[in-house]
Amino acid sequence: MGVSRRLIGFWAVASALGLAAAAPALLRGRTAASSGGGLGDLELIRELAGTPQAGAHRGFYRPHGGFPLWHPGDDPQEVLDEALAWAARSDRVDALGALVAHGAAPDGEVYRGTALTWAAACGHPAAIRRLVALGADPSLRTTFGGPEHGEGVTALHLAAQGGHLDAIRALLELGADPSIKDALYDGTPANWAEHSGRTAARDLLRA
Secondary structure (H helix, E strand, O other), X not given: OOOOHHHHOHHHHXXXXXXXXXXXXXXXXXXXXXXOOOOOOHHHHHHHOOOHHHHOOOOOOOOXXXXXXXXXXXXXXXXXXXXXXXXXXXXXHHHHHHHHHOOOOOOOEOOOOEHHHHHHHHOOHHHHHHHHHXXXXXXXXXXXXXXXXXXXXXXXXXXXXXXXXXXXXXXXXXXOOOOOOOOOOOOOHHHHHHHOOOHHHHHHHHO
């Protein structure tokens, strides 16, 4: 297999959650091999969850340059919560339940974003529904992105900004509060949709 499953560490967990799709080709090949040739490897999650190897080789990414620098810690809870966020943004719905079963917090915030806000920002309604079923609060205020972007925002703000109509519908059906205003700009999700030119999202939120 070339590279040990355990030496891959968090890369192996991340590949199981779909991160390998965004990795350089060489690393993608290595992580795919280390996870038995497929993504969404629940056996690999079970093998690494709670071990020191699960937290290896972290801190290699930022979603984009607007996110602040991040210095990952060694707390096993942080590793699990970060893996849950990667599962959410990669729409690995089966992995969400597996990670929560191993102790990931449904509302855990690692590096400016909960799993639910990531699912919303990426427009993944199935992941949104699963996370709320697992205990995530659809109206939780959190951080997201750079310090001048997301403070006191909800998943609905992020879905609205991206114009993700199915994600917005899912959140509203699950009880997300569309009247909550963010802490920086005093804007509701509808305001965020309008500011981003997402007129269909704005109209849906104001219906």
